Amino acid sequence: MTQEAYVTQGPLTTEAGAPVADNQNSETAGVGGPVLIQDQSLLEKLAHFNRERIPERVVHARGAGAYGTFTLTRDVSRWTRAAFLSEVGKQTETFLRFSTVAGNLGSADAVRDPRGFALKFYTEDGNYDLVGNNTPVFFIKDAIKFPDFIHTQKRDPYTGSQEADNVWDFWGLSPESTHQVTWLFGDRGIPATLRHMNGYGSHTYQWNNAAGEIFWVKYHFKTDQGIKNLTQEEANKLAGEDPDSHQRDLRESIESGDFPSWTVQVQIMPAAEAANYRFNPFDLTKVWPHEDYPPIEIGKLELNRNPENVFAEVEQSIFSPAHFVPGIGPSPDKMLQGRLFAYGDAHRYRVGINADHLPVNRPHATEARTNSRDGFLYDGRHKGAKNYEPNSFGGPFQTDKPLWSATAVSGATGTHEAPGHAEDSDFVQAGNLYRLMSEDEKSRLIENLAGFIAKVSRDGIAERAVNNFRQADGDFGKRLEAAVQALRG
16 A cells, blocks of 8 residues: 555544644633533543653653652641641652753753643642642643644654744744743743752642632742853853753752752632632633732742652652642643643553552552552552452442532533633733843843744744734834844844
């Protein structure tokens, strides 16, 4: 059989050839409701994306990690019934994995890229995973666009290199990325070390208390070492001379007893305030202004023990935002909703169906009791116990106590955009961020952006990219346009 040429023109379809009606919005239970499992276009797209590489992570492949301790310093019982947050002074063992997003396993550390900040709490109610970044926002607001976004950051299928055309074509056509791109090309785009950067939960999560009341929450991890960054020139030199600079710095600081730490803060919004807030509080491309919801200090995170084997404990560590504990749950954030499926699916494919049995991943303060059996690397831990529920042989049983509180939904199913709020905009917060910068910071931001945009092959792509920043701030756009034109001749 001869191989037919791949057809790129015409309607986008599923793997089975059915036309895709909406590739921008996943299907939800009403406007603003949770994502539906019946959206097979979304599930097929995410599942296929998770299986594109064997065996390193498709994203966040380059990583470093360490064990530590979280200590609660404030009573938060009015907002959450989570057991590990129940008593001031209580300590919980943790494992934190840092990573770059776009680079492969052998790439350099000192590059312009967001950093993953994935934190596992080994609680007495099971493991709680908080999967965030070193930025409080992200490039997109719906998980259905995530595979497309990452494809633009990875190697082009024809050239085998990252291409400026792909990056800026996507960002220019996705104006919601403007805020995160402004973060990325500013001074914090290349941290000096993993110890000298903040971490964020980024998404909005649910906290619920003993009375069943719901609060929406955002997490902040403020580095106690102070913020330190690299210029592009410093990073270029360091990446060539010492590609393992961040991993080495973290390991050596812990070995020497100089334990890095972060002050943990949360922003808390009563659930009733979400519907009429001035912009969508579940939009991952936006921050909650501190004047609206001031950060509240609740604890301290310290890293104090290195892994003994990088492969076993860093590469085989798995994190999923679906790993909740009683008192904490999801929000209608559409990026988070997609990740609830995608992260676990990636780990089942990459590490195996029994990945949760590995020492770094299994609960440390309790015991997992499931009816799952067999599969790759199954260790026979259940011996002859029955593998179904309910049973009459003393097997594990359901608690009838949900981990999080129910939220109301309404309306017809469909591929809805997120509900509109009075001040929703893809550009306002990017402009606010620009105006907060000093003149030197603005100059470096313009230089970093212009150097990359100038590499695109088509004037239209460059003009569209600049226009997004122009809409964020007139001065921002004017200076960037001039800088790009000067480089492109």
